[in-house]
Amino acid sequence: MTTSPPSDSSSAHFETLHPDVQRWVWEQGWTTLRDIQEQAIAPILNHQDAIVAAATASGKTEAAFLPIFSTLMQTQPRPCGIEVLYLSPLKALINDQYDRLSDLGERLDIPVHPWHGDISTLRKRKVLQSPSGILLMTPESLEAFFVRRGHEAKAIFEPLQYVVIDELHSFIGTERGQQLRSLLHRLESALGKSITRIGLSATLGEMDIAKAYLRYEKPEDVILIESKDHHPEIKLQIRGYRRTMLWLTDLETDIVSATSQDEMEIATHLFKVLRGDKNLIFINSRQSVEHYADAWNPL
Numbered sequence: 111m112t113t114s115p116p117s118d119s120s121s122a123h124f125e126t127l128h129p130d131v132q133r134w135v136w137e138q139g140w141t142t143l144r145d146i147q148e149q150a151i152a153p154i155l156n157h158q159d160a161i162v163a164a165a166t167a168s169g170k171t172e173a174a175f176l177p178i179f180s181t182l183m184q185t186q187p188r189p190c191g192i193e194v195l196y197l198s199p200l201k202a203l204i205n206d207q208y209d210r211l212s213d214l215g216e217r218l219d220i221p222v223h224p225w226h227g228d229i230s231t232l233r234k235r236k237v238l239q240s241p242s243g244i245l246l247m248t249p250e251s252l253e254a255f256f257v258r259r260g261h262e263a264k265a266i267f268e269p270l271q272y273v274v275i276d277e278l279h280s281f282i283g284t285e286r287g288q289q290l291r292s293l294l295h296r297l298e299s300a301l302g303k304s305i306t307r308i309g310l311s312a313t314l315g316e317m318d319i320a321k322a323y324l325r326y327e328k329p330e331d332v333i334l335i336e337s338k339d340h341h342p343e344i345k346l347q348i349r350g351y352r353r354t355m356l357w358l359t360d361l362e363t364d365i366v367s368a369t370s371q372d373e374m375e376i377a378t379h380l381f382k383v384l385r386g387d388k389n390l391i392f393i394n395s396r397q398s399v400e401h402y403a404d405a406w407n408p409l
Contacts, residue, residue, distance in 0.1 A: 123151035128180035134214050135176070146337040147173040153333045154308060155181060157271070159325045161309040161317065164337035170310045171210055171276075173335070178272055178308075180240065182220055182243075189269040194244040195297075195305075197252065197290065198276045201226045204246045207276070215243065226251050241266045249290040256296060268307055273297075275324070275397045278309035282323045291323065377405040 124143060126133065135143070146164045153160050154177035162170050181192055183399075198204045206353065208224040215222040221243035225234060237245070238259075247255075256263060273294060281287030300307055309324045317336075323331040393399050 122147060126155060126180075127176055128218075130183060130212070130218055131176055131180045134217050135152065136247040144169040144173070146170060146335065147176060149335045149337075150174060154272075154306075156177060157181075157306045158333050159307045159331060160330055160333040160335055161320055161324060162253075162335045163311045163317070163320075164205060164385075165312065168337055169251045171207060173275055174290060174308050174310060175211060175214070178274070179214060179218055179220060181271060183218060185269075188220070188242060189241070190242065191265065191269040192241050192243070192245045192267050193269050194272045194274065195252075195267070195270060196246045196274045196276065197249055197385075198246065198250065199280050199286070200277075201228060201248060203276060204248065211244065211246075220244065222246065238266070239261070247287065249293060252293050255287070256293070263297070267297065267301060270297075270301060272306045272308060274308045275309065276310045278311040278320060278324065279297065282320060291326070302409055373401070374405065376403050381406055 124135075127135070140263065145295065146162060149175040150160070150162055154174060162173050164173075178194055182188075185193075192285070196204075198207065204224050204226055208222060212222045223233075223237045223243065223245050223249040225237065225245055233350050259266075275290070279354050281290055294305075294307070307324050309320065311320060319335055321332040321334070325332050384391075393402065
């Protein structure tokens with residue numbers, strides 16, 4: 111099978127990716143790699159500890175996993191055991207990354223497994239019976255694995271080559287972050303080897319602190335891969351509402367007994383602007399969540 115080249119030949123490192131990974135990139139219609147993806151190929155292929163720092167939606171996931179998948183494709187036949195461990199602070203992020211990575215994984219015949227509290231026991235059991243490919247989990251799931259199946263860790267993670275930590279900045283300076291670092295030390299101790307660590311992070315001012323967190327023994331060896339691409343301006347809208355009580359008519363009391371003018375305006379504005387799309391709304395209390403949900407029903 112021949113491999114079609116990218117339509118933009120300006121990439122200096124594209125040809126170092128595995129041919130099947132190159133073909134997948136070409137099939138996505140990408141005319142060139144992004145700056146952060148271009149920079150990440152060489153150090154990750156060379157198994158250097160690295161921090162990939164860029165804004166949200168800048169291609170950090172692909173920056174890490176295009177060279178990671180390429181590395182895994184060099185080992186044939188596929189080994190028995192987990193080769194890449196991806197750690198995320200959120201289950202929702204694991205689900206999102208599973209959707210993004212599984213397409214390329216299926217193309218290359220490299221399994222991608224999500225693992226958290228919402229994943230069925232049957233599905234987890236299949237991973238344990240035939241571990242392979244890439245495992246996506248939270249730090250808490252990794253800790254639970256050690257507690258319940260610590261004696262199996264060496265066999266299951268024997269071929270492990272990379273640990274990818276997403277949202278690295280969210281772990282720095284927190285108790286959860288200290289626990290994660292302890293778990294990584296325990297994992298490397300069980301395997302008797304150092305595992306390449308890749309941190310994915312929003313751009314931080316104190317990257318030396320991030321390097322020390324990722325590899326505290328030798329932070330000077332951690333490579334910083336930071337996007338130089340121009341990012342669009344962030345636009346912020348601030349709205350104010352007056353606090354004036356509005357008593358509803360008897361006909362409307364089956365919806366809500368009383369509300370304020372500003373709350374009604376907020377509900378109407380959000381409904382108008384966000385309708386038909388998926389959005390995350392932060393509200394101060396559960397009571398307010400229920401209140402706005404009721405207000406939106408008749409809109």
